[in-house]
Amino acid sequence: xALHTSAGARTVAGLAGSGSGRQPVIAxxxxxxxxxxxxxxxxxxxxxxxGETFGFLGPNGAGKTTTIKILCTLANATSGTASVAGHxxxxxxxxxxxxxxxxxxxxxxxxxxxxxxxxxxxxELYGVPKAAVAPRMRQVMDMVGLWDRKDHxxxxxxxxxxxxxxxxxxxxxxPHVLFLxxxxxxxxxxxRSSIWQYINELKGREDxxxxxxxxxxxxxxxxxRIAIIDHGKIVAIDTPEALKAxxxxxxxxxxxxxxxxxxxxxxxxxGIEAVxxxxxxxxxxxxxxxxxxxxxxxxxxxxxxxxxxxxxxxxVFMSYTGTTIRDAEASGTDAMRQMAARFRGRR
Amino acid sequence: MATEVAIAPEADALAEQIRVAVxxxxxxxxxxxxxxxxxxxxxxxxxxxxxxxxxxxQPILFLFVLGTGLSSLAGGSxxxxxxxxTFIYPGVLAMSVxxxxxxSAASIVWDREFGFLREILVAPVSRxxxxxxxxxxxxxxxxxxxxVFLILAGFADVPYNPVLIVTLIGELLLLSFxxxxxxxxxxxxxxxxxxxMALTQMLVMPLFFLSGALYPLTxxxxxxxxxxxxxxxxxxxxxxxxxVFSHLxxxxxFDQRLAPGITWGGWLVPLWLSIGIVAIMGLGMMAVAIAExxxxx
Numbered sequence: 206x207a208l209h210t211s212a213g214a215r216t217v218a219g220l221a222g223s224g225s226g227r228q229p230v231i232a233x234x235x236x237x238x239x240x241x242x243x244x245x246x247x248x249x250x251x252x253x254x255x256g257e258t259f260g261f262l263g264p265n266g267a268g269k270t271t272t273i274k275i276l277c278t279l280a281n282a283t284s285g286t287a288s289v290a291g292h293x294x295x296x297x298x299x300x301x302x303x304x305x306x307x308x309x310x311x312x313x314x315x316x317x318x319x320x321x322x323x324x325x326x327x328x329e330l331y332g333v334p335k336a337a338v339a340p341r342m343r344q345v346m347d348m349v350g351l352w353d354r355k356d357h358x359x360x361x362x363x364x365x366x367x368x369x370x371x372x373x374x375x376x377x378x379x380p381h382v383l384f385l386x387x388x389x390x391x392x393x394x395x396x397r398s399s400i401w402q403y404i405n406e407l408k409g410r411e412d413x414x415x416x417x418x419x420x421x422x423x424x425x426x427x428x429x430r431i432a433i434i435d436h437g438k439i440v441a442i443d444t445p446e447a448l449k450a451x452x453x454x455x456x457x458x459x460x461x462x463x464x465x466x467x468x469x470x471x472x473x474x475x476g477i478e479a480v481x482x483x484x485x486x487x488x489x490x491x492x493x494x495x496x497x498x499x500x501x502x503x504x505x506x507x508x509x510x511x512x513x514x515x516x517x518x519x520x521v522f523m524s525y526t527g528t529t530i531r532d533a534e535a536s537g538t539d540a541m542r543q544m545a546a547r548f549r550g551r552r
Numbered sequence: 553m554a555t556e557v558a559i560a561p562e563a564d565a566l567a568e569q570i571r572v573a574v575x576x577x578x579x580x581x582x583x584x585x586x587x588x589x590x591x592x593x594x595x596x597x598x599x600x601x602x603x604x605x606x607x608x609x610q611p612i613l614f615l616f617v618l619g620t621g622l623s624s625l626a627g628g629s630x631x632x633x634x635x636x637x638t639f640i641y642p643g644v645l646a647m648s649v650x651x652x653x654x655x656s657a658a659s660i661v662w663d664r665e666f667g668f669l670r671e672i673l674v675a676p677v678s679r680x681x682x683x684x685x686x687x688x689x690x691x692x693x694x695x696x697x698x699x700v701f702l703i704l705a706g707f708a709d710v711p712y713n714p715v716l717i718v719t720l721i722g723e724l725l726l727l728s729f730x731x732x733x734x735x736x737x738x739x740x741x742x743x744x745x746x747x748x749m750a751l752t753q754m755l756v757m758p759l760f761f762l763s764g765a766l767y768p769l770t771x772x773x774x775x776x777x778x779x780x781x782x783x784x785x786x787x788x789x790x791x792x793x794x795x796v797f798s799h800l801x802x803x804x805x806f807d808q809r810l811a812p813g814i815t816w817g818g819w820l821v822p823l824w825l826s827i828g829i830v831a832i833m834g835l836g837m838m839a840v841a842i843a844e845x846x847x848x849x
Contacts, residue, residue, distance in 0.1 A: 277674055281848050302676035303574040313667035317596055329588035330675040332581040337572050374671075379572035 228291075230255045230382055230414040231276065235285035238271050245271040247437040248285065253416060253430075258408065260428035261418040262518070268437040269418035270310065273386050276416070277307055290381045303331070306375030310387040312367050316360035320351055320370050323359060324377055331378040345373040348410070349403055365396035372403060376411065383407075385417035389424065401427055422518040431518070433525055440525040445518060452516040452524055455493030458485040459500070460509040467506040474503060485512075574676065585677040586685040593656065593689025597696075603652075607697055611648040615641065615708060618766075631806035634709070638800070639810060641708040642792035643765020645720065646727060646785060648701035649694040650760060653728045654752050656690030657735025661748045679845040683736060687838050690732030691725060698724040711799055719795045726827065727788040730834030737837040740844035763789045770812045781816065784833055787826040790814045794823065 229252035238246040246268040253259040261269045274280040276287050278298040287294040290304035307313075314323050321342065328338045346352040349369035359367060368388065375383055388404070389397040401424065407413065417428070425431050425445060432442040441448060461467040467486050471477045479488035490496045493513035501508065522528075575581055597604065615637060623636035630636055663669040672682055702720060705712060735752065742748045762776075763785035772780065780786050790813060797811045814821040 279674060299676040302674055307674055309670060311667045313671040315668050317599060326588055326592055329584045330677055332575045332584060333572055341572050378574045
């Protein structure tokens with residue numbers, strides 16, 4: 206059912222062995238996916254360079270999982286093209302599948318098998334050369350610190366251990382691209398940070414491109430580049446630093462002896478509109494650290510303390526979508542989310 | 553999670569030696585896939601002893617409780633020295649694989665609900681090899697289940713004749729394969745575990761009762777006679793009963809009445825055709841299942 210627009214049907218040739226690094230490992234053009242009446246992904250374009258860690262940031266139901274499913278050959282696009290590791294995701298499925306590793310949002314382990322049996326199953330299914338199976342299993346299980354648990358049933362593993370095992374399994378066949386769909390969802394903060402530790406170590410260890418989706422702002426910070434996706438559209442795409450710099454404003458909070466007087470003085474002297482937040486006079490200003498010396502020099506109200514903070518990705522998300530990611534999740538996306546869950550459950 | 557384990561130092565050294573290149577497919581890769589899917593079924597069956605035991609209870613009830621209880625009623629129709637238990641043994645033997653084979657396909661529905669199916673479906677391997685592995689796996693464990701029941705043959709006065717046993721095992725294997733293929737075909741369409749169980753449960757008993765497992769196919773009213781000929785299980789129970797009866801010394805008139813063979817409007821269906829029908833049905837349903845799994849959302 207996939208329609209291929211000829212303009213978008215460009216594939217990247219000869220990825221393997223070419224060390225140029227300029228050719229995109231993932232190239233997506235005009236990608237659209239419709240489920241009945243609902244457009245889950247509405248014409249997105251992006252490219253991911255070799256070796257990059259690329260993040261899809263957006264609320265649940267924004268189209269992240271749908272995009273991953275198309276890239277992983279689990280779903281057909283309604284229109285547009287996607288190529289992964291130089292192969293078209295719709296027409297060269299097996300070639301794409303050989304080159305990618307996957308860690309899904311929900312666990313896809315067989316909990317009635319041991320950790321080793323799960324990996325063995327994967328190795329055979331992917332046709333990993335027989336001589337390489339045992340050492341490679343050892344290597345990836347060491348990487349996530351599960352070698353000593355290899356003979357345990359997966360059903361005895363904690364959520365964090367299962368996720369680590371899935372990462373190990375996703376790497377077993379040495380893929381060029383690793384897809385992580387919400388890799389840390391449902392895990393406690395400590396386990397989340399340990400998962401990230403493994404992912405970051407992995408980047409130093411293997412020649413791999415990572416594509417991940419998340420709705421955690423702090424996790425998106427780990428990415429080289431981020432695409433902010435909302436209602437099936439990419440609203441911004443850049444490095445986390447550039448995105449935050451694009452906001453242009455730093456947040457300054459001052460504690461003063463007389464807050465109302467300080468607010469009045471800010472308006473009078475600098476034309477800045479300030480409000481009281483969290484017990485401090487709060488306002489936004491470009492280049493906050495350069496503003497602070499002026500403040501001290503020209504301000505009549507005694508200042509007890511000052512803090513300047515850079516905009517967070519929360520602010521970025523807010524500025525592009527007009528809502529915080531948490532509010533976006535709580536509001537109108539419920540129907541979409543339910544639908545997405547239904548489609549997720551089907552295959 | 554205070555038990556995070558540090559990265560082992562030897563992992564770095566290993567990274568240098570291991571070259572993993574996933575091959576370009578080909579029949580050897582597909583064979584490995586068939587084999588591992590098949591092996592997983594066996595591993596799971598081995599670890600699930602409860603399932604193996606419970607699957608035996610129903611045929612044992614039919615053979616010993618129903619078989620013994622009804623023998624006083626049915627005794628008059630039986631030839632001297634042959635018990636009713638012997639008569640129903642082939643049918644109950646078929647039943648011993650019925651549940652295991654069809655429900656082995658339930659693991660597909662289960663895998664879908666618990667996500668493991670996705671791990672299988674994104675692998676760079678043909679969907680055909682996955683379905684074939686699944687059908688062979690289900691057939692193997694169901695046949696194994698049948699063999700356990702075959703050990704009880706002596707209690708039904710069925711002789712432990714090597715030729716008979718090999719024949720019966722062969723027929724069990726074929727039956728198990730076809731039933732598993734049927735289950736896999738259903739599992740390809742039915743996404744909810746509850747629905748799958750309800751539907752297959754609903755089908756299992758009619759399949760068994762219409763197969764002539766508990767009564768001879770002669771002298772039936774027309775409506776029942778037609779239904780028995782539609783039931784695929786009939787085409788295995790018939791040959792199995794034929795095999796058992798040919799290893800007993802039974803007077804010809806009794807043999808004619810109790811194991812008359814399957815007839816279509818008076819024409820006797822030969823054994824090879826009977827077996828062929830079952831095999832073709834199995835292969836056909838497996839083909840449907842493969843086509844179904846090739847579809848992409």
